Amino acid sequence: MTAMPVMPRPSILSVEPYVGGESKVPGVNRIIKLSSNEGAFGPPPGAIAAIAESAKEAHRYPDGGATAIREAIGRRFGLDPARIVCGNGSDELLSMLILAYGGEGTELVMSAHGFMMYDITGRWAGCRVIKVPERNLTADVDGLLAAVGPRTTMMFLANPNNPTGSILPQSEVERLRAGLRDDILLVLDSAYAEYVTRPDYDPGVRLVDAATNTVMCRTFSKIFGMGGMRLGWAYAPPAIVDVLGRVRGPFNVNASAMAAGIAALAERGWVETSVEHNTRERARVAAALTGAGLKVWPSEGNFLLVDFGTADRAKAADAHLRSRGLIVRAMGGYGLAKCLRVTIGTSEECGLVIEALTAFARG
Numbered sequence: 485m486t487a488m489p490v491m492p493r494p495s496i497l498s499v500e501p502y503v504g505g506e507s508k509v510p511g512v513n514r515i516i517k518l519s520s521n522e523g524a525f526g527p528p529p530g531a532i533a534a535i536a537e538s539a540k541e542a543h544r545y546p547d548g549g550a551t552a553i554r555e556a557i558g559r560r561f562g563l564d565p566a567r568i569v570c571g572n573g574s575d576e577l578l579s580m581l582i583l584a585y586g587g588e589g590t591e592l593v594m595s596a597h598g599f600m601m602y603d604i605t606g607r608w609a610g611c612r613v614i615k616v617p618e619r620n621l622t623a624d625v626d627g628l629l630a631a632v633g634p635r636t637t638m639m640f641l642a643n644p645n646n647p648t649g650s651i652l653p654q655s656e657v658e659r660l661r662a663g664l665r666d667d668i669l670l671v672l673d674s675a676y677a678e679y680v681t682r683p684d685y686d687p688g689v690r691l692v693d694a695a696t697n698t699v700m701c702r703t704f705s706k707i708f709g710m711g712g713m714r715l716g717w718a719y720a721p722p723a724i725v726d727v728l729g730r731v732r733g734p735f736n737v738n739a740s741a742m743a744a745g746i747a748a749l750a751e752r753g754w755v756e757t758s759v760e761h762n763t764r765e766r767a768r769v770a771a772a773l774t775g776a777g778l779k780v781w782p783s784e785g786n787f788l789l790v791d792f793g794t795a796d797r798a799k800a801a802d803a804h805l806r807s808r809g810l811i812v813r814a815m816g817g818y819g820l821a822k823c824l825r826v827t828i829g830t831s832e833e834c835g836l837v838i839e840a841l842t843a844f845a846r847g
């Protein structure tokens with residue numbers, strides 16, 4: 485009998501699995517992980533306590549409606565909880581949106597160095613993913629609009645973008661939305677919104693409120709330091725909330741994540757302290773590396789994209805950092821092999837990055 489393997493849909497096999505930031509270096513004891521933009525300070529203390537407390541009720545199914553966390557998010561950001569949908573990380577919300585509005589026969593448009601999950605999820609869902617060249621590693625609104633075709637149903641924009649750190653001002657995002665057909669869903673992924681200090685920025689709320697075809701996605705994985713809990717949320721028009729309610733699993737967000745999220749939002753000064761730290765340390769690292777002769781791209785997130793000129797030199801820099809226990813993110817998967825992405829950690833960690841890369845740049 486010939487073996488007939490079970491086969492997935494062909495589009496699945498066109499996808500390379502997502503490779504996350506590494507966390508180990510053989511032979512090095514103290515590891516400093518600056519490869520996944522996880523926030524500099526760990527989880528908020530109140531969130532740690534809430535997770536421990538939630539363990540006592542671990543036999544109970546969580547609230548499938550995520551009512552308390554949606555209300556807490558709504559209060560914090562001044563939004564109607566009825567228009568908030570929570571996900572097992574914002575990645576899950578991105579997947580649900582793509583499964584609901586994309587898929588076989590559709591096109592998904594994104595910026596060339598946009599967040600990789602749009603490409604991965606779009607392709608396994610069966611979309612044709614169109615990547616639009618950027619200007620200065622920044623999304624090009626005219627290019628994005630020109631790439632739209634009759635089969636385009638979705639456009640994704642991370643703002644600020646990971647891994648480039650670049651941002652579009654509100655006026656440009658508005659121009660993008662205005663130039664898109666009404667039947668194209670624009671997903672604004674604002675995973676780094678809290679870190680932005682520019683006054684001409686809006687995370688997406690205004691555009692979601694203005695029409696029926698724009699969604700904003702947010703996460704607790706970055707400034708709130710809870711990537712391991714998997715908690716993200718979308719703010720969406722009512723009809724899209726309805727659709728997400730149909731496609732999501734009934735208990736997609738676990739009880740500990742929701743309890744931790746509520747506690748994180750209640751943590752006094754957490755966001756303010758984190759933003760202040762990030763703005764200061766990001767500027768310090770950027771200035772030091774620039775001073776050492778490296779090219780550092782401007783960033784509005786909690787990370788910096790450092791350009792070493794060639795892929796070989798970036799590789800050598802990566803090896804040098806690793807030998808000192810510093811793990812950053814290689815960018816080959818993003819087509820930026822001559823760059824490394826460095827997360828802004830504590831002041832001490834930033835100091836170690838500066839020391840290591842300055843020594844490297846001096847040769």
Ligand SMILES: *Cc1c(COP(=O)(O)O)cnc(C)c1O
Nearest residue numbers: 573574575599646675703705716
């Ligand atoms: C980290 C990140 C996410 C994923 O967030 P989760 O909530 O942890 O799934 C989404 N979008 C961008 C741009 C990110 O950098």
